[in-house]
Amino acid sequence: MMSKILVTGFDPFGGEPVNPAFEAVKLLPDEIAGATVVKLEIPTVFTRSATVVEEAMVREQPDYVLCIGQAGGRSALTVEKVAINLAEARIPDNDGEQPFDMPLREDGGTAYFATLPVKAMVRNINDHGIPAFMSYTAGTYVCNSIMYNVLYLIDRKFPGVKGGFIHVPYATAQGVGKPNGTPTMEIATMARGIEAAIEAAVSTETDATDILGATH
Amino acid sequence: MMSKILVTGFDPFGGEPVNPAFEAVKLLPDEIAGATVVKLEIPTVFTRSATVVEEAMVREQPDYVLCIGQAGGRSALTVEKVAINLAEARIPDNDGEQPFDMPLREDGGTAYFATLPVKAMVRNINDHGIPAFMSYTAGTYVCNSIMYNVLYLIDRKFPGVKGGFIHVPYATAQGVGKPNGTPTMEIATMARGIEAAIEAAVSTETDATDILGATH
Amino acid sequence: MMSKILVTGFDPFGGEPVNPAFEAVKLLPDEIAGATVVKLEIPTVFTRSATVVEEAMVREQPDYVLCIGQAGGRSALTVEKVAINLAEARIPDNDGEQPFDMPLREDGGTAYFATLPVKAMVRNINDHGIPAFMSYTAGTYVCNSIMYNVLYLIDRKFPGVKGGFIHVPYATAQGVGKPNGTPTMEIATMARGIEAAIEAAVSTETDATDILGATH
Amino acid sequence: MMSKILVTGFDPFGGEPVNPAFEAVKLLPDEIAGATVVKLEIPTVFTRSATVVEEAMVREQPDYVLCIGQAGGRSALTVEKVAINLAEARIPDNDGEQPFDMPLREDGGTAYFATLPVKAMVRNINDHGIPAFMSYTAGTYVCNSIMYNVLYLIDRKFPGVKGGFIHVPYATAQGVGKPNGTPTMEIATMARGIEAAIEAAVSTETDATDILGATH
Numbered sequence: 001m002m003s004k005i006l007v008t009g010f011d012p013f014g015g016e017p018v019n020p021a022f023e024a025v026k027l028l029p030d031e032i033a034g035a036t037v038v039k040l041e042i043p044t045v046f047t048r049s050a051t052v053v054e055e056a057m058v059r060e061q062p063d064y065v066l067c068i069g070q071a072g073g074r075s076a077l078t079v080e081k082v083a084i085n086l087a088e089a090r091i092p093d094n095d096g097e098q099p100f101d102m103p104l105r106e107d108g109g110t111a112y113f114a115t116l117p118v119k120a121m122v123r124n125i126n127d128h129g130i131p132a133f134m135s136y137t138a139g140t141y142v143c144n145s146i147m148y149n150v151l152y153l154i155d156r157k158f159p160g161v162k163g164g165f166i167h168v169p170y171a172t173a174q175g176v177g178k179p180n181g182t183p184t185m186e187i188a189t190m191a192r193g194i195e196a197a198i199e200a201a202v203s204t205e206t207d208a209t210d211i212l213g214a215t216h
Numbered sequence: 217m218m219s220k221i222l223v224t225g226f227d228p229f230g231g232e233p234v235n236p237a238f239e240a241v242k243l244l245p246d247e248i249a250g251a252t253v254v255k256l257e258i259p260t261v262f263t264r265s266a267t268v269v270e271e272a273m274v275r276e277q278p279d280y281v282l283c284i285g286q287a288g289g290r291s292a293l294t295v296e297k298v299a300i301n302l303a304e305a306r307i308p309d310n311d312g313e314q315p316f317d318m319p320l321r322e323d324g325g326t327a328y329f330a331t332l333p334v335k336a337m338v339r340n341i342n343d344h345g346i347p348a349f350m351s352y353t354a355g356t357y358v359c360n361s362i363m364y365n366v367l368y369l370i371d372r373k374f375p376g377v378k379g380g381f382i383h384v385p386y387a388t389a390q391g392v393g394k395p396n397g398t399p400t401m402e403i404a405t406m407a408r409g410i411e412a413a414i415e416a417a418v419s420t421e422t423d424a425t426d427i428l429g430a431t432h
Numbered sequence: 433m434m435s436k437i438l439v440t441g442f443d444p445f446g447g448e449p450v451n452p453a454f455e456a457v458k459l460l461p462d463e464i465a466g467a468t469v470v471k472l473e474i475p476t477v478f479t480r481s482a483t484v485v486e487e488a489m490v491r492e493q494p495d496y497v498l499c500i501g502q503a504g505g506r507s508a509l510t511v512e513k514v515a516i517n518l519a520e521a522r523i524p525d526n527d528g529e530q531p532f533d534m535p536l537r538e539d540g541g542t543a544y545f546a547t548l549p550v551k552a553m554v555r556n557i558n559d560h561g562i563p564a565f566m567s568y569t570a571g572t573y574v575c576n577s578i579m580y581n582v583l584y585l586i587d588r589k590f591p592g593v594k595g596g597f598i599h600v601p602y603a604t605a606q607g608v609g610k611p612n613g614t615p616t617m618e619i620a621t622m623a624r625g626i627e628a629a630i631e632a633a634v635s636t637e638t639d640a641t642d643i644l645g646a647t648h
Numbered sequence: 649m650m651s652k653i654l655v656t657g658f659d660p661f662g663g664e665p666v667n668p669a670f671e672a673v674k675l676l677p678d679e680i681a682g683a684t685v686v687k688l689e690i691p692t693v694f695t696r697s698a699t700v701v702e703e704a705m706v707r708e709q710p711d712y713v714l715c716i717g718q719a720g721g722r723s724a725l726t727v728e729k730v731a732i733n734l735a736e737a738r739i740p741d742n743d744g745e746q747p748f749d750m751p752l753r754e755d756g757g758t759a760y761f762a763t764l765p766v767k768a769m770v771r772n773i774n775d776h777g778i779p780a781f782m783s784y785t786a787g788t789y790v791c792n793s794i795m796y797n798v799l800y801l802i803d804r805k806f807p808g809v810k811g812g813f814i815h816v817p818y819a820t821a822q823g824v825g826k827p828n829g830t831p832t833m834e835i836a837t838m839a840r841g842i843e844a845a846i847e848a849a850v851s852t853e854t855d856a857t858d859i860l861g862a863t864h
Binding site: 648 | 738787
């Protein structure tokens with residue numbers, strides 16, 4: 001039987017007409033390395049994004065859940081290692097929520113590590129000629145929030161499902177008007193990178209053993 | 217009775233004659249805001265650093281433990297919010313250990329949040345005219361390791377003690393020979409910033425409520 | 433009669449199999465806004481690049497000369513304003529020349545400003561959704577050298593010809609293995625941007641009057 | 649007979665209470681390597697700054713003129729190689745002038761190279777443990793303007809005088825409130841670096857032969 005991966009991207013936010021995260025998801029093929037790809041646009045909202053993803057996990061019963069969000073200013077695709085039980089929002093989300101110093105789940109762990117094979121994903125993106133790095137912080141906004149919620153839900157209700165998160169840079173067109181030095185990436189490139197990550201995710205039993213890590 | 221804070225800094229590493237982290241610690245006064253300051257140089261070693269700090273915590277019975285390390289490339293003092301249960305070393309430590317994909321404590325939580333009032337510390341450093349930010353990743357090397365171990369030990373053996381970590385940039389003199397664009401800070405400035413952080417730490421019952429957080 | 437633009441790109445260099453500058457030039461259409469596009473690969477060599485371009489200028493009698501080179505580390509297309517009479521090479525060129533503290537032309541001016549409408553070019557690249565900036569330094573290597581030589585030749589031998597230079601970032605694939613934070617751009621994006629620049633160059637009599645400039 | 653160096657720094661600008669450039673100049677000793685140091689605060693104004701410096705050059709008859717300005721965002725002291733005959737102001741100066749696309753001197757050269765021994769200055773700053781680089785663009789605002797005017801005046805009216813310019817980063821205290829990643833330097837460190845640069849300037853007959861230059 002084919003395996004299935006649920007891939008989410010956030011809806012437009014902050015007055016932007018599109019969100020490159022979901023634009024990249026839309027470009028993915030419907031099948032990658034023998035796995036069915038289910039694409040889901042989710043609201044840029046702390047509370048509702050978790051509900052929407054949980055409903056989709058019940059409905060679709062995916063083997064893998066990969067969420068995509070944007071970290072403007074980063075230069076590469078970054079595969080996230082860890083999500084923390086903290087909401088700290090510099091700006092309100094699309095529902096006007098602006099939590100700070102708040103746990104995402106009162107009964108959740110302080111953090112969860114991604115259960116997808118993150119090193120294999122980084123390596124396969126690079127092997128496709130697209131810059132990628134491991135990241136050890138998914139931030140404190142809705143990106144960290146949805147990654148945390150997915151891993152919490154897997155831990156509580158969906159045993160065996162593998163979950164993770166990838167941050168994408170600003171799209172190239174978003175770079176116009178931003179300060180000189182701001183890195184960008186084409187949305188089509190993001191999509192090819194995410195496809196490579198998914199290919200690794202759905203075909204890797206044991207993660208790669210590259211030594212990544214921070215330098216401090 | 218006076219309170220007591222244990223402040224650690226790593227010993228020289230990677231062929232450098234001094235480590236700015238401990239050089240800054242050495243410049244601290246012996247008393248800050250009514251708290252006795254105990255300074256401790258610790259080895260840049262995953263395993264032994266934890267042993268040395270635990271022994272000092274037993275011996276000194278501090279009310280606060282603040283560890284200082286260097287994150288070359290950062291531009292400001294960064295007060296760390298969270299330590300994760302992961303060792304991933306790009307280079308061997310001073311004992312030649314190079315763990316990767318390893319938990320720091322088999323029986324530890326996935327992560328611990330700092331128990332020092334991190335926002336008040338960031339604010340007071342800034343109030344003293346020195347750039348400081350909250351950080352949500354302490355890396356994966358000995359800095360994260362000692363922060364994690366201190367918070368683990370507090371959780372298990374030293375209830376009520378408050379612990380945390382501050383990363384310092386490259387010292388100004390270390391900038392010579394590094395690529396153009398590399399930020400640096402004078403060691404004396406680091407010391408003044410750490411002093412401001414300690415002042416906030418030992419006099420703040422409830423943390424500040426500034427909204428910090430990442431922008432993604 | 434149709435006008436003609438000569439567009440040059442450097443050949444591969446430093447062990448790389450391709451040079452994104454010329455790869456982008458190769459993707460240009462053969463006609464842009466009514467101007468014939470003549471593409472020329474030139475050697476990454478101080479002396480010979482000038483000879484090769486001068487020969488092409490004699491042979492082709494272009495109305496415009498636009499040279500393309502790479503400035504790894506920049507995030508956007510940068511249209512150069514000025515070339516200086518200085519060769520200062522950190523590494524030898526493809527013929528092993530490594531001049532330093534040397535004027536490019538003993539009898540040349542200290543500098544020449546581009547005679548192409550640089551502001552209109554920056555604006556039109558941006559209008560096509562691609563980040564671009566004016567730059568006030570073309571470096572001190574073969575890029576500055578060929579820009580200087582073209583403007584010197586125009587001044588002495590090809591009155592009325594308009595000349596200029598555009599730097600491109602690292603190509604996306606070149607970002608793999610480079611430090612995290614290194615900006616890149618797809619070669620196809622560079623080509624679209626250069627095409628927009630040429631469109632502005634060959635259809636603009638008077639340059640735009642946007643206020644650009646540095647902030648210091 | 650002792651030689652004499654005129655050292656200028658701009659006055660406060662853009663609502664800031666002090667300008668680190670002149671604050672650093674004020675910290676210089678009155679004699680460096682046998683040369684008398686004459687310190688001069690000059691207005692952050694295109695036109696008047698040139699007049700004020702010319703008057704001081706007539707009055708003081710210095711052997712050397714070194715101007716200091718700020719380039720916020722740079723990480724190191726940068727000794728400028730070249731000034732260009734262009735005013736392009738993003739914001740009005742302290743007199744409300746905002747020239748753009750304007751030559752600084754109708755009868756001036758397109759550019760002038762610094763006549764101070766710039767490589768020896770970079771090297772001696774580094775030898776004093778302070779990061780410094782050569783720069784090939786002094787911008788397009790009042791910094792480039794005063795450097796250009798000094799070199800123009802030397803060329804026309806003050807033969808044999810040596811002139812140049814050093815850009816300083818943001819002061820450390822200015823980093824508070826600026827984006828994370830913004831490099832800064834202590835004003836006292838700037839002063840020590842400028843002193844080292846002057847020491848090299850007034851004692852070097854022939855410039856150093858380090859290979860500097862850009863990498864593109």
